[in-house]
Amino acid sequence: MEIKKDNYFENARNFFLVADQEELVRKLGLQADGDFIYLRVMDIQYRISQKLGDIQRSKDGINYMYEKSHDAALSIFDYLTWSKDDRKLSGEFVSLKGMGFNSHAYLFEGHGGIYERGGAMFSGKSGKLSKVLDRFDGKKMGSADVSSVFEVFDGFPICFQFWEGDDEYTPRIFFLWDANTAQFIHLETTFYLLNMVLDRMAELFEEEIN
Template sequence: MTNQKSNYEIQTQKALLLFPKWDHEKIAKKFNLELDENYLYINFIGQKYRLNRQNGSIQYFSKNNTYIDATYNEVMSILDLFDYSKEHLHLSGNWCTPNSLKGVVNGGNVGGKNTMFGKYETLFSNNINLLSKACEKLGGQKIDEADIGYIINIFDFLPVKFLFFEEDCDFPPEIKFFWDENVLDYIRFETTFFAFSHLLQRIAEIIKNEI
């Protein structure tokens, strides 16, 4: 019996088919990226990715010196940056929650706790010291906010603020994140969640490898 592809796999493959048709020289110049005859390269959350200019495949270079195919969140985050971003980009220096970004009419669950992060909040609560080490492995800049706070680059030119609040007698553990006010000039609103979800996955992978 043939395994059916998930909707994520189908959407990923469709997105990858578009990339070979784009102007790679223009993209490389816009974001100051490395480009050669076969690949366009970009850093995404502490890993270097290569995009095949002929077939659109996206891979990252692993610590085992092998190339591994990117998954849905990685593919959609990188390609959305290239396809959607405005011509002239700059950061404002002002941090916003996703629901308070300019142009977001109804982000849902405004001011509420994000239940998507529950498994990560549990993992991070039980490994506080490793959480800080993981953020630093990803190049995070420590800030004096929350119980643990870091500014981490999603792309070299686009940071996110990650905050973790430990559990106390009144409140459960909680993850919060903030984007620059101009992030929606770079990527779509839904893509901010793809990118941040992959950041949490990367942090969790580092912690689990240390446990």
């Protein structure tokens, strides 16, 4: 299955292709060899074709395969092209609403949204979930039944929280963001980024189960 190449994808890739790629490499402290720009995303090594904008991923940094995730592509392109040269973390984690971003709340919090789907995925399996989070070299927190702060991109952390369900509440996940997230990605991109994160967590979760 090929990546979905809709207008969002094509626009994001074109922004990357017309950008000063040497400047992108410099501002983000990345490696490049004239053919590819290399980027770590959680525990996966990525490389992006500097001429075509094709995105490939590798678990070992040697054997690469084409990325098929539309969410991953949009997240990576946005991080590369939008991140500010003077970006700086605030050190304060807040909700999207805490940053004044409410337009996509139903995609996160609504019935069948990201938080509900993630809660159902990890319900009753908190031990395996903790092992998955360990793969991201995160810092365990005490703010939920399972929680961790880990970097999605180098220097860009998010806070993951999971609460097991009970008689009153269904299991839920929640994500908190650095208050300066908009210096790294568009806030609209958070939806794609969380889908990318959960897809990778689901892959690792299956490995732990099997």
